[in-house]
Amino acid sequence: MADTMGVATQSPSPQAATKVWRPLVEYAASGLVLALVARGTPVAIGYRQLSYLEGLLPILALIHVMLWRRRRGHHMVALEKPKKKDTGTKDKAKEDAEIRKEYQVLWVTLAHKSLWFIYVALLLESIAINVSFLLDSETSTTWRPWMRLGVQFQAGLAVTWAAHYLQLHAAEIATTVTTRSSLWAPWSQAWSLAIIFHGLEVYNTLRARHATGGDAELANHWLLGILAPVKLGVAVAAPLVYVTVMRSVRVGYFSPEPATEAKAVPTDEATDKVQDIPTGVEQGKAEVAAEKQTVEANSNPAEAGTTGETTDSTKHATSETESSKADTTAGSQTAKPATKEEEEKKPVVYSVFTLFRRVILLVYELALPIDRSLAVRLAVRWLFGIVSRWIESFEPLYYKAFLASLTTPARAFPALIRYAVVNAFTQVEQVTIQSRHMAVQNSLTYFTARARIYIYNVIQSKSMRFHTASHRVSAAHRGDLAVAALDQFLQIILFRLGADLFGIVIGVYQYSWVFNAYFTPLSLAYGLVSILRRNVYGPMRTKLRFVTRNTDDTVGKCMDDLNQIETIREFASEAFHSKKYRNALRSKTRQQQYGTRALRILDQVLDIVTRILFCIGVIMCLHFMRQGTMQPTDVMFYMSHFIMTYRPLKFLVELNYELQTLYIRCHDLLELIDEPVEVKDPADAAPWQITRGAIEFQNVSFGYDTKLILKNVTFSVPAGTTTAIVGKTGEGKSTLFDLLARFYDVAEGSITIDGMDVRHVKQADLRRDMAIVPQTHTRMVTSILFNIQYGTAAYGLTATREEVEEAAKRARIHDRIMQMPQGYDTKLDYSTSNLSGGEWQRLTIARGLVRKGKIVMLDEATSALDIITEREVQRELADCTRGTTCLIIAHRLPTIIHADQILVLSDGQIVERGNHAELMAIPGGVFKKMWKDQLKEKEKEIADGII
Numbered sequence: 001m002a003d004t005m006g007v008a009t010q011s012p013s014p015q016a017a018t019k020v021w022r023p024l025v026e027y028a029a030s031g032l033v034l035a036l037v038a039r040g041t042p043v044a045i046g047y048r049q050l051s052y053l054e055g056l057l058p059i060l061a062l063i064h065v066m067l068w069r070r071r072r073g074h075h076m077v078a079l080e081k082p083k084k085k086d087t088g089t090k091d092k093a094k095e096d097a098e099i100r101k102e103y104q105v106l107w108v109t110l111a112h113k114s115l116w117f118i119y120v121a122l123l124l125e126s127i128a129i130n131v132s133f134l135l136d137s138e139t140s141t142t143w144r145p146w147m148r149l150g151v152q153f154q155a156g157l158a159v160t161w162a163a164h165y166l167q168l169h170a171a172e173i174a175t176t177v178t179t180r181s182s183l184w185a186p187w188s189q190a191w192s193l194a195i196i197f198h199g200l201e202v203y204n205t206l207r208a209r210h211a212t213g214g215d216a217e218l219a220n221h222w223l224l225g226i227l228a229p230v231k232l233g234v235a236v237a238a239p240l241v242y243v244t245v246m247r248s249v250r251v252g253y254f255s256p257e258p259a260t261e262a263k264a265v266p267t268d269e270a271t272d273k274v275q276d277i278p279t280g281v282e283q284g285k286a287e288v289a290a291e292k293q294t295v296e297a298n299s300n301p302a303e304a305g306t307t308g309e310t311t312d313s314t315k316h317a318t319s320e321t322e323s324s325k326a327d328t329t330a331g332s333q334t335a336k337p338a339t340k341e342e343e344e345k346k347p348v349v350y351s352v353f354t355l356f357r358r359v360i361l362l363v364y365e366l367a368l369p370i371d372r373s374l375a376v377r378l379a380v381r382w383l384f385g386i387v388s389r390w391i392e393s394f395e396p397l398y399y400k401a402f403l404a405s406l407t408t409p410a411r412a413f414p415a416l417i418r419y420a421v422v423n424a425f426t427q428v429e430q431v432t433i434q435s436r437h438m439a440v441q442n443s444l445t446y447f448t449a450r451a452r453i454y455i456y457n458v459i460q461s462k463s464m465r466f467h468t469a470s471h472r473v474s475a476a477h478r479g480d481l482a483v484a485a486l487d488q489f490l491q492i493i494l495f496r497l498g499a500d501l502f503g504i505v506i507g508v509y510q511y512s513w514v515f516n517a518y519f520t521p522l523s524l525a526y527g528l529v530s531i532l533r534r535n536v537y538g539p540m541r542t543k544l545r546f547v548t549r550n551t552d553d554t555v556g557k558c559m560d561d562l563n564q565i566e567t568i569r570e571f572a573s574e575a576f577h578s579k580k581y582r583n584a585l586r587s588k589t590r591q592q593q594y595g596t597r598a599l600r601i602l603d604q605v606l607d608i609v610t611r612i613l614f615c616i617g618v619i620m621c622l623h624f625m626r627q628g629t630m631q632p633t634d635v636m637f638y639m640s641h642f643i644m645t646y647r648p649l650k651f652l653v654e655l656n657y658e659l660q661t662l663y664i665r666c667h668d669l670l671e672l673i674d675e676p677v678e679v680k681d682p683a684d685a686a687p688w689q690i691t692r693g694a695i696e697f698q699n700v701s702f703g704y705d706t707k708l709i710l711k712n713v714t715f716s717v718p719a720g721t722t723t724a725i726v727g728k729t730g731e732g733k734s735t736l737f738d739l740l741a742r743f744y745d746v747a748e749g750s751i752t753i754d755g756m757d758v759r760h761v762k763q764a765d766l767r768r769d770m771a772i773v774p775q776t777h778t779r780m781v782t783s784i785l786f787n788i789q790y791g792t793a794a795y796g797l798t799a800t801r802e803e804v805e806e807a808a809k810r811a812r813i814h815d816r817i818m819q820m821p822q823g824y825d826t827k828l829d830y831s832t833s834n835l836s837g838g839e840w841q842r843l844t845i846a847r848g849l850v851r852k853g854k855i856v857m858l859d860e861a862t863s864a865l866d867i868i869t870e871r872e873v874q875r876e877l878a879d880c881t882r883g884t885t886c887l888i889i890a891h892r893l894p895t896i897i898h899a900d901q902i903l904v905l906s907d908g909q910i911v912e913r914g915n916h917a918e919l920m921a922i923p924g925g926v927f928k929k930m931w932k933d934q935l936k937e938k939e940k941e942i943a944d945g946i947i
């Protein structure tokens with residue numbers, strides 16, 4: 001069964017699911033029997049021996065599970081024993097690594113299950129201990145009600161826990177037995193409960209010893225008193241050890257998998273990818289490489305955003321260094337075909353420190369131009385939050401004072417006033433809290449707008465290679481999510497952080513020093529539980545989100561597919577795309593469910609712990625009341641203060657959640673920002689523009705990847721002449737255009753225009769005077785006028801309506817436009833419903849012509865036109881490009897017969913050059929053969945009556 005997050009899980013059969021339960025039931029039964037027999041009055045063994053047995057229980061549990069596993073051949077959690085695979089052509093080392101990895105998964109799973117069984121056993125045993133105390137005639141009658149309460153409480157928890165676990169697993173047994181979160185959640189919950197049970201056990205044990213006083217036999221029970229806390233320690237430490245082991249073996253549980261093309265696969269394929277999780281050593285190497293990459297990225301923060309409006313001086317300086325470096329090494333370094341190592345580029349993983357440092361710098365940069373009065377208002381709000389939290393903290397104290405004063409009416413009135421004032425303030429504070437929140441949010445809209453512009457510019461500034469190889473929509477979407485997370489985080493910082501931290505400090509202080517020092521451990525315990533839980537659950541959620549993000553990407557890419565709706569229709573592949581989308585969504589939904597469930601469990605645990613701590617506090621209050629050191633008013637104080645103190649603590653947990661969301665989102669953002677920009681503007685480039693348009697290619701070599709497309713190409717195009725480039729498809733003709741316009745940098749050699757290397761000028765300056773009519777025409781969903789006028793976008797859409805019409809006439813599209821209901825103002829849509837393919841091509845030609853470039857590049861510009869229209873357009877093109885440097889790529893050779901120079905490209909090199917007559921004069925020449933072949937083809941078509 002497919003499982004994008006799972007370990008090497010396999011489709012569990014119903015039998016496998018039963019097998020999961022079998023050892024648990026066996027062990028639970030034996031543990032219970034052992035505990036009951038040991039404690040039961042009929043056998044009545046000594047407490048000392050019993051304590052030894054108790055200590056042995058976890059070990060027995062482990063042995064039991066291991067024996068069971070042996071017997072069942074590793075069918076622990078429907079994981080198969082790693083099999084020796086068919087070596088075939090596979091690399092042996094790789095195969096060994098795979099087997100090792102599977103063993104690691106197996107052992108970690110085993111460890112997990114073993115601990116889990118221990119907890120179940122301890123729970124049952126704990127109940128048994130309390131029952132045995134109840135059955136024990138020596139147990140003091142004073143403490144019997146406590147024992148009974150303990151048993152009821154534990155039994156209640158056990159039932160709740162079992163029901164919850166069953167509910168959790170009911171669906172999973174039907175689908176997949178061991179997804180990672182399902183491994184985690186019940187285990188963690190069992191752990192939390194085990195701590196509670198053992199706390200109660202310690203409590204009961206100590207109470208029992210205390211109650212039995214100096215009884216001779218029970219005086220020896222010190223072992224019992226020691227073992228119970230030891231077990232508590234084990235219960236706390238074991239999960240930490242487990243987590244450490246899990247992390248160190250690095251079997252890939254929740255391993256961050258930043259989205260790459262390879263990972264962005266539909267759900268069904270994703271399972272196969274999980275098999276490629278690196279082993280510990282490999283992952284270690286990956287991390288070193290990643291760290292190195294990170295360091296490099298950090299030392300080079302300027303790569304992105306150089307075109308962004310937020311570019312600061314630091315960035316600029318770095319950018320300069322980078323650019324000058326690029327210049328000195330230009331031609332040999334910049335665009336070398338990628339090496340194998342580069343191809344297998346490891347994903348960058350930023351350390352938390354690096355990430356937050358950079359995010360803070362980014363926020364600072366983006367928020368810097370903030371309005372001063374706005375900053376003052378924000379600061380005032382922030383301070384107000386702290387002050388109000390301080391005032392609020394007096395409420396329980398004054399309430400207590402008021403209650404205490406009721407016995408002496410003279411003091412009651414001032415006490416009431418004090419309490420009423422603070423209470424009124426608190427109420428007003430609660431009412432205004434929303435409006436203050438809104439105000440902060442409004443202030444932040446400036447920031448988010450700036451951040452969005454910044455990201456937009458970053459995406460625009462990326463090299464062509466980035467745009468052709470990745471999904472812009474997904475990148476933009478990720479950018480948006482990052483901004484939303486930053487926004488949320490800033491709201492928390494500005495609105496709650498200071499006040500709530502202050503609230504915690506005040507709360508703990510009042511509890512511990514003003515109220516009663518015995519309550520200090522209680523207040524600290526809560527903080528401790530929060531921190532522990534954060535450490536255990538935190539990484540899980542972070543990593544879970546990495547996986548979720550990949551699914552987000554897959555879903556995003558499915559949506560991108562809709563852009564290709566025409567192709568989808570043509571190939572009737574709707575069902576295929578629906579399935580792909582359904583799979584991606586199903587996977588996303590499942591992951592969301594896991595995520596939500598993990599959070600729900602977190603909340604439940606937090607609530608349980610809170611309530612237990614509250615109860616403990618109440619019991620302590622009652623105890624002190626019996627001793628006479630506390631008054632009923634103190635109990636009131638305790639109860640009202642509790643909520644106030646722990647609300648901010650709960651906020652800390654929320655903050656942790658927000659921090660993790662921020663980490664994921666900002667990780668995406670930094671990845672995007674740090675994506676290397678291959679083609680950069682030199683920082684010191686002076687303004688420049690094409691004057692004559694003389695072009696020179698000198699020993700140019702280039703390849704998109706490892707394969708060289710162009711090899712040592714040299715040619716020149718004198719200013720004002722027309723050069724045609726011909727050759728078979730895929731020879732690299734369009735690539736020559738891309739290099740001239742500097743969409744890519746040459747790997748070797750140089751390209752100059754008017755004697756200036758194209759790498760030494762700003763890209764905008766270079767392209768401003770170029771008119772490119774590409775093979776694929778861009779359709780803009782707007783008016784025809786704008787579609788043509790867009791040719792002058794670089795000049796601020798300066799083409800007049802007359803100029804647009806003139807260009808359209810030359811492109812032979814004017815008449816067609818005038819037939820449309822709104823003429824040039826007709827709105828075009830994305831499809832060809834109101835313009836045919838050939839008409840769109842003519843519109844694109846008009847767009848190129850209106851630009852009036854000094855260098856015109858026509859790449860198969862008329863390929864979609866009929867012969868007659870093509871001839872007419874060609875004539876017009878020849879006419880209006882007269883005097884400008886013109887480069888033409890054409891497959892139909894008669895269309896370039898007039899060219900001053902024809903270059904024949906073959907196998908990445910120019911094999912022939914000259915004008916039409918000269919090339920036709922070369923005996924056995926490539927061009928001559930191409931010409932004859934085309935002629936023959938045409939004669940055949942005429943003979944066949946095709947044309």
Ligand SMILES: Nc1ncnc2c1ncn2[C@@H]1O[C@H](COP(=O)(O)OP(=O)(O)OP(=O)(O)O)[C@@H](O)[C@H]1O
Nearest residue numbers: 468704705709727728729730731732733734735736
């Ligand atoms: N962005 C890219 N990434 C990787 N390879 C590319 C990219 N663009 C083009 N190629 C490859 O480079 C080679 C040359 O492509 P190019 O478009 O320059 O050929 P062409 O001669 O213009 O072809 P045609 O006549 O079919 O338009 C082809 O093999 C193509 O697959």
